[in-house]
Amino acid sequence: MPVFRYAILKNGARKTGRLTAASSAEATQQLRADGATVLNIREAPAGAAGENALIRRLAKYLVSSAELELSFRQLASVLAGDVPILLGITTVGEQCSPALRSAYARIHDRVREGSALSVALQEHAPFVGRVSIGLVQVGESNGTLDRMFAYASELMERARRLRGDLLQAFSYPAFVVVAGMGVAWFMATKVIPKVMVFIQGRQGSAGRLPPITQALLDVTAFVQSYGLYILAAPIVLAILFVLSRRQRGSGETVDAWLLHIPLLGGTFRAHANTMWCRTLGALLGSGVGIITALELVENTMGNWHYAAQFRKMRQQVREGRSLSTAFEQTALAGLCPMARAMIAVSEQSGGLDSSLMQVADYYEDLLQRRVKLLSRLVEPVMYAIVGGMVGFVYFAFFMAMMAANRAAN
Structure with missing residues (x-):
């Protein structure tokens, strides 16, 4: 049109x-x-439609999570004040960035035509996520749309904070590792060759170099000969890692392996457990059916291995098993042992949603503590590694100087 x-x-x-x-x-x-x-x-002009289409395609990357959270929180506020939905969408959309404003304008037009808000969101703003759309659908059915927008905003905010915690946990170690590799590369290609020329000039033909000095020369020669391959190897491995996680089969294998890496695996598990417990708890507390809730959680998990466990659990619940029984039959029982006990008790006594929220709070606290632990461990470890490299070079240098002095005497 x-x-x-x-x-x-x-x-x-x-x-x-x-x-x-x-x-x-x-x-x-x-x-x-x-x-x-x-x-x-x-x-x-004719180019405007194409411009809108381009913004629509790029909206997923142009709209930040923080902006989306704010707009949902604003929608919750205006709807709680009995503002009509169309006026609320217009009011909130006018305060957003061009990409999100364009999406809200299309949603407004679609709702005006008689479409459900959840359907309009799915068509014109799928980047809000299936969980948020599912909550909106529940709000439309039971008249609690303002509460559902508030729930969705809270889930987005917590997910964003968890991503920030995870990024914080690994960004500093990654920086230190890269810096350490840079120091090693500089020493092997610039410093050590000049030092060795000086030492060999003092040594002359009087004798062989000490073993540690010869080892340093051999390592330096190896780095100079194969340095480009050494630098390219991490890049190739990173590309292979990303490509392998794009497919379900290989992605499940890689993600299952990541969950059991010493030290880092516990951080990944804490993050995933926090996400699924809080999301499932919010969905169940909002009145979403268990089958639908499990499907929504499965589709929002960033870890293929976790998603596979929820797919298996959903199938077993559909066949008539209780949630606790289905949970026991999956790897989640070992990955999230606290939830196993809480689900079994809450199914009998009620309050499953609040129990899952308590488990989520526990794992969120655990994640934050593991992030702090990683930050504290990486720095001294990298200092030891870089210091060891420098100490090795100095020791080899002084051993060679002592050998040269003995030969001269």
């Missing part, structure tokens, strides 16, 4: 924007239905 640019006067303020309609008359009618006075409306 054509894209129209408009200028309107609404609530005493002049506003501009775009909308899609079959004709200018229909576009004018839509704007007036919102209580706006149309000042100007005209069809946008």
Whole structure:
């Protein structure tokens, strides 16, 4: 459909924007239905539709999680104040970035045409995530749309903070490792060769170099000969790692291995356990059915191995088994032992959603403590490694100097 640019006067303020309609008359009618006075409306150039299509395709990357959280929190506030949904979408959308504002404009038009808000979100803003869309669908069915937007915003915020914690846990170690490799490379290619030329000049033909000095020369020669391959190896491994995680089969194998890496595996498990416990607890507490909730959690897990366990658990619950029994039959029983006991007790006594939230709080606290532990461990370890390299070079240098002095005497 054509894209129209408009200028309107609404609530005493002049506003501009775009909308899609079959004709200018229909576009004018839509704007007036919102209580706006149309000042100007005209069809946008042909490139405008293409521009909108490009923004739509890139919206997933242009819209930040923080902006999405804020817009959902604003929607929750305006809806709690009994503001009509169409007016609420317009009000919130006008305060967003171009990409999100464009998405809200399309959602507004779709809802105006009679579509459910959850359907409009799925069509025009799938980047909000299936869990958020599922919560909106529940809110539409039971009249708690404001609460569901608040729940969705809270889940997004917690997920963003967890990602930040995980990034913090591994960004500093990665930086230190790269810096250590840079120091080693500089020493092997610049410092050591010059030192060895000086030593060999003092040594002359008086005798062989000490074993430790010869070992240093051999290592330096190896790095100079194969240094590019050494640098390329981590890059190739990283590319292979990313490609392997794009497929379900290889991704499950890689992710299962990541969960059991010494020291790091516990951090990955704490992050995943926090995410699924909080998401499942929020969904169940919002009235989502257990089968639907398990499916939504499966589709939001960033770890293939965890997703496979939820797929297996969902199938068993569909066949009539209890959630606790199905949980016991998956690897989750070993990956999240606290949830195993809580689910078994809560199924009998009720309050499964609150129990899962308590488990999520425990693992979130555990994740933060592991992040601090990693930060504290990496620095002294890397100091020891870099210091060891420098000490090795100095020791080899002085051993060679002593040998040269003995030969000269």
